[in-house]
Amino acid sequence: MASPHDPFADARASAQLAVAADTEGRAASAADHYERAALTISKVAQRMRAHGGVPAPGIETAGAQYADRARALRATLKPAKPAEQPGFLSWCYQSILGPPAPDAAAATPGPGAGAVAGGSAAPGGELETRVLEETVVMPPKEPPPPGSELAKIAGLGLAKRVLEEAVIEPFLNPGVYTGLRAPPRGVLLFGPPGTGKTLLARAVSREAKACFLSVSASALTSKWVGEGEKMVRALFSVARRYAPSVVFVDEVDSLLSKRSAGENDASRRIKTEFLVQMDGVTTGEGDRVLVMGATNRPDELDDAVIRRFQRRVLIPLPDAAGRKTMLASLVAGEVTALTKAEASQIVSMTKGYSGSDVRSLCEEAAQGPVREARASLRPGERLDASALPPLRKRHFVEALRVVRPSVPPESLAMYEDWARAYAVRS
Template sequence: MPFHCWIQVRQELVEEYEQVRSIVNTLESFKTDKPVDLPSTRPEDYMRDPAVWPPPTPAEHRPPAQVKRPATGVKPQRKDSPGMQHQHRGAAGKGQPSSKSDRPTGRDPRNPKVKEEKGKNAQEGATEGELKKFDDTGYDSDLVNVLERDIVSRNPNVHWNDIADLEDAKKLLREAVVLPMWMPDFFRGIRRPWKGVLMVGPPGTGKTMLAKAVATECGTTFFNISSSTLTSKYRGESEKLVRLLFEMARFYAPTTIFIDEIDSICGRRGTSDEHEASRRVKSELLVQMDGVGGATENDDPSKMVMVLAATNFPWDIDEALRRRLEKRIYIPLPTVKGRVDLLRISLREVEVSPDVDLAVIAEKMEDYSGADITNICRDASMMAMRRRIQGLSPEEIRALSKDELQMPVTMEDFEIALRKISKSVSAADLKKYEAWMNEFGSV
């Protein structure tokens, strides 16, 4: 553009600036009697490079309510004023935007110092009323979100009293998991806590409930893991999930990692039907479990990570994993006393007829698991409702009130339920569990 054109543009801008100034002063005259002047800085004072000088914002594009000035007659610098824009641009050079390196970066996976400082700040910044947030620097944020959303549970809210019977298992879990958290100075050296605990037993005996009770009593963060959580269709993604899981567990320590149905994740290696991806996941899991360990003289007891595992098929577990799960506990079927306690817990929200004898019912449920007893209680509690709605039309059923359906459970209801529901654990399975515990048990 020729030089005389620049001079003409400059002159037009100066005229427009004078018009805007006049309009602003007119608007201010309606608000206060004191004259308010715009800054005395003229465009000529700072317009050294016309190519980067922005035009002023027209007054008609701003609502009158936003044009506010202090009563002292001094106009503060606005972010969008010409002078401020020129100063902002001048700080980065002649119209050149400031480089990204001048601004602090939130993530730099290649710089370990950034990750270390950021993680330290995240831990120091978490006060007592706040929950710590895992620093995902260097990790896939999608994987972190999956573990945060689907796995982390900071209060399972299951206590020992919610679990009937299993006194021996509770005692062993207190000694292996809970007491090291309560007495960290004692459990050091050769008395260090166990690396892992394996709970073995038939289905429905309360292994998951025991793990949640351990997490509640310890006050630890609870990770409930299944095979689907650590499985991905992308190559190498499952190993990353395993490693990320243990990294998050160390960050949220003290932590309890509960791996349910661990035989589906870490079965025997070297079999003909084993896939390469499955073998890599097992290897990563074994390496991470070796790196967890218990508290030693130099470790912080509050950073303990305990691995709990449960399985219905202990004979399918890899030998190396069995070695890392140092404490192996058998969770048996409930005894007669345990069955009475289970019946009482299951029926505490249901009205029971005076003729119901829980001891007699418990005697009839020999070799029933805890899940089987719960199913019988549920079925018996619905017998009265089934009799009440028999022969009624859908409209009449919807018209029934809650009080009409709240009828007590009778002894006859339990007898009908016992005839309909059989036990789910066979005698042959019980013999296999007892044989495995005699060979590999560690109670």
């Protein structure tokens, strides 16, 4: 039994669970425990050396054996579609670890388990697998008609045109867009919050019939040293495997901000790995993998990141025509008594509102008829949806007192200045 001060106690416990599951024929569970034991051994050994210690003889050999056995077990699992199989990203972890040993598939459960019982050194730990599985959104089984997804988004004519030329057409017609016509590897959408950057990125992936991977800084970080870089490599491995694919990084400034002398070393390594992957150093020229970033703080991005986002598109606040289209779309399912003149007045009163603000305004206005109907109810009487009064201008006027613009006017100058310096121009 491991002593209370045994640094490899967790690894031994994981290995014992792995051997038990392996013996009972539970391959997936055994592989998880083998991987966890191998990872624990690797990390503890690294920490011991960093502090001048020496790992016990044979402990790291046992960890390597656990990793080999985990790979062998993963290889025996029946492959399935990503949305159907838990742990479907194990193949990319195997690719990072390297091919399994020639006789690994026939190996007996847990070699060296009595010596250590340890392991999940591979980057394919349970947490990382779950995070990446939640990242992938496969394209719909029945692709939408061309142009239908972008048509749902009001305004943004320049952004739509740029994305059609840089993303959608190259993905749908790869034979045409080669050589000097090769599409960019990175597209940056920047602008005030609530203007539809995420919505636009998802619509583009659907139009291009691409796999959509939505990630954030928290999904690529880990408390273990070196795991963040492995997560980034795994992410791009998945993107290449299911190409054409779009890797969408929301709030990209939180992940790829400007590097500084006092920056955390782990954060710097993650940024470096992400930049290397974006540059396509480890990929082929024909890989149809696009990185799309969205941010409302473009001025905080690192210079190297700006260079890799070859197309930079400003997503501004909606103009009057855009707000009018949004208003008509949002109230289409409601009973209204708005005249064209009243609708135009509401559009004028919402100058400076983002798309998200306009939606919040309509939602608040839609509560007006409900409040009026509730006020006229007798005690014990229930509200009937068919008895609601129509939506009128006064309901929007009342809602304007509640829902105010979320974008400070003084911040708009920063976006315009940055766009003049870096963005695509009409």
